[in-house]
Amino acid sequence: MLTSEYLTCPDLFADTVVDWQKTDGRNALPWQQDPSPYRVMVSELMLQQTQVTTVIPYFQRWMQKLPDIHALAAADTDTVMALWQGLGYYARARNLHKAAKYIVFDLGEFPFELNDLLTIPGIGRYTAGAIRSFAYDAYGPIVDGNVRRLFCRLFGIEGVPTTSAVDKKLWALADALTPKQNNRRFAQALLDLGATVCKPKQADCLSCPLQTQCVAFNTGRVAELPTAKPKKMTPxxxxxxxxxxxxxxxxxxxxxxxxxxxxxxxxxxxxxxxxxxxxxxxxxxxxxxxxxxxxxxxxxxxxxxxxxxxxxxxxxxxxxxxxxxxxxxxxxxxxxxxxxx
DNA sequence: CACTCGTGGAA
DNA sequence: TTTCCAAGAGT
CATH class of the missing domain: 3.90.79.10 (Nucleoside Triphosphate Pyrophosphohydrolase)
Incomplete structure (x- = not known):
């Protein structure tokens, strides 16, 4: 990996993307209003592998029917599945229901520590970091599809990003670059940059605040990174x-x-x-x-x-x-x- | 590690 | 029309 100014001075990276997010990021999404742990958890589970525009109406309906974690913990399976119907990946709905019962009946309160969040059904490393960042505005590194693409290009990381070697690098970068403050806006900045600027195709490098430091941009490899994974035939x-x-x-x-x-x-x-x-x-x-x-x-x-x-x-x-x-x-x-x- | 698990938006 | 792939997690 090429050395980057951002690795020797992580605060420079955080300050740059945080400043960009204030003016050019998304700040009116439904789950950004009253970002309680419950609302953040529900939104993050819905957003796993699912686009923002698809989730919005589901999130609104969900909060109308199950406005807090106690309502979800007390709901029956058919109610939960009906609210999720059409979203896909239905294990997420089952896990979310289990999570609410676990938090209400076993833990008694919503966890704060990363390791405790990771014990909740349906919450993995990304979602745990997202809840830390968005709900608590606390340190919580995240690596999702957006961050993978952003970091692979910014640091010129070769190799299929979902392989364990590359995955390990990406999480190490996320751990190191995530600041100790402004975590809510920092995490939102990474997602917004990936979704609206550092897009899979037609990346908008001219409006990217990281352009001068970007290895892919400076070597003309934006279209080649991240490395595409070989596709397989579907039966x-x-x-x-x-x-x-x-x-x-x-x-x-x-x-x-x-x-x-x-x-x-x-x-x-x-x-x-x-x-x-x-x-x-x-x-x-x-x-x-x-x-x-x-x-x-x-x-x-x-x-x-x-x-x-x-x-x-x-x-x-x-x-x-x-x-x-x-x-x-x-x-x-x-x-x-x-x-x- | 490879596979399972949905659906729809966008190019 | 085809193809990619989206705020991933569980097994």
Missing amino acids: TKAGHFLWIEQGDKLLLQKRPDSGIWADLWSLPQVDETAESLLQAKLQGQFQHVFSHYKLDASVWHPVSGVSEPAGSSWYNKEQVLEIGLPAPIRSWIEKNWLKKS
């Missing part, structure tokens, strides 16, 4: 779902507490060798793309008289709106049921 899987209507109700099944769409309600899914498919009629098909595979889904009308799958319940058109459904299943139900008179 396609087939899924078979049952459409079973009775009167004004539709049969839905609670999915298991692990695996894809865990704890959500869905059309009952069966193996392609299932007896219920033997004389079933195909209602239609759709495709859905996940991060790691593609799903070719078929929806079947089984012959009448098939036994109800375990863990299934009947829902009418109003009840279906209030439970957590996978996005493509909800979409299918809307098109084929709700919008049909």
